[in-house]
Amino acid sequence: MAVPERKPRERMVFSAAQLIRRDGVAATGMRDVAEHAGAPRGSLQHYFPGGKEQLVNEAVAWAGRYAGKRVAKFLAAMDTPTPSGLFAAMVSQWTAEFHAVGFASGCPVAAATADCARSTDSTRTAAAEAFAAWTGPVAEALRGMGVPPERAHAHATLMISALEGALLIARAERDTRALTTVAAELAPLLDGAVR
């Protein structure tokens, strides 16, 4: 996937997210990010005076916004939206990506959480906000499908939890089995909440 035409600063954030979800935060070097983004090394300290911490936090935030926006696209692609259909769409995006890149990359928010939750509090906060930026649109979509408001947020949390966990297992096993299993088993529960 060639780096698209964007402003250098955005390219670096995007590249950071890509590398983080592949190798983790600690294993992703600033020099690697610059090279991956095709940006000069000196620009990093110019655009991100807060250093690696700032870059990582912006990458995590970017990932959260991206995931949130995807929800709307999934909805638009479905003729008759259902909770299980939305979840299936989320899962199939990941299975397709896993098959495309050979299970090389996971979720950047998960990587940042596992790596920095204790050491860097600002990154932990950024991860929490990223999860919120993802859960919110999912919950809203569920409400739009008829799920009672008091359960929509809980089901959104359940969906994202199951998805993140299945992502880990799938990556470890190099097999999308966990993802498809979770989607199949959760479907009746999700649709059962529609009033």
Add this chain to the structure above:
Amino acid sequence: MAVPERKPRERMVFSAAQLIRRDGVAATGMRDVAEHAGAPRGSLQHYFPGGKEQLVNEAVAWAGRYAGKRVAKFLAAMDTPTPSGLFAAMVSQWTAEFHAVGFASGCPVAAATADCARSTDSTRTAAAEAFAAWTGPVAEALRGMGVPPERAHAHATLMISALEGALLIARAERDTRALTTVAAELAPLLDGAVR
């Protein structure tokens, strides 16, 4: 939690698991492990000639075995075992630990997967085996409660996926909300499979 009386080698594996789940694989140094275990630095190269990779892999394997053994203890502590009761026990162990240590530590298998799935294939395999060593006993327990054999493994995968994902969210949010939500929402589905 003081390091219990064990043989030095086992202490180092145990300490490695503790540090990995706190700070991630890359951020955990060999010197840190030796110090945490109260073991001499020189012993590392003696017991683990395969270097850090070997130590990490054994720590991950240890974590998988530990999680698998816990299932039996959870079952023994319940008078009338149910799928939702087992899941609630797994969740409550984590909520208790989170409250005890201030959300400092996550799951070592998840950390190893996020950090090494691409870079170190042997660690990725170790993580997959750890998940298997955990899923197996859960599935067997479900069968013992009357869950049909063909669905027991799927439900075990669902339980562990949801738990792992909720762990990540809980750690990021510094709140056990995700864990309790997942336990509550998943309960009827899990118990509904009992014939």
Add this chain to the structure above:
DNA sequence: CGGCTACTATGACGAGTGTCATAGATAGGC
């Protein structure tokens, strides 16, 4: 033209890493 800002380029520094080499200690067998 000068002057200023935005951005790029590059070398250096100190701290940290995993690993290795080598030497020292300790304990059991006989």
Add this chain to the structure above:
DNA sequence: GCCTATCTATGACACTCGTCATAGTAGCCG
């Protein structure tokens, strides 16, 4: 006693990291 295998101890090496300092370039305004 000595010999040997197991374990400990420590200093050094090559390397990478994030960050800083400093200089250079491009482009626009006046």
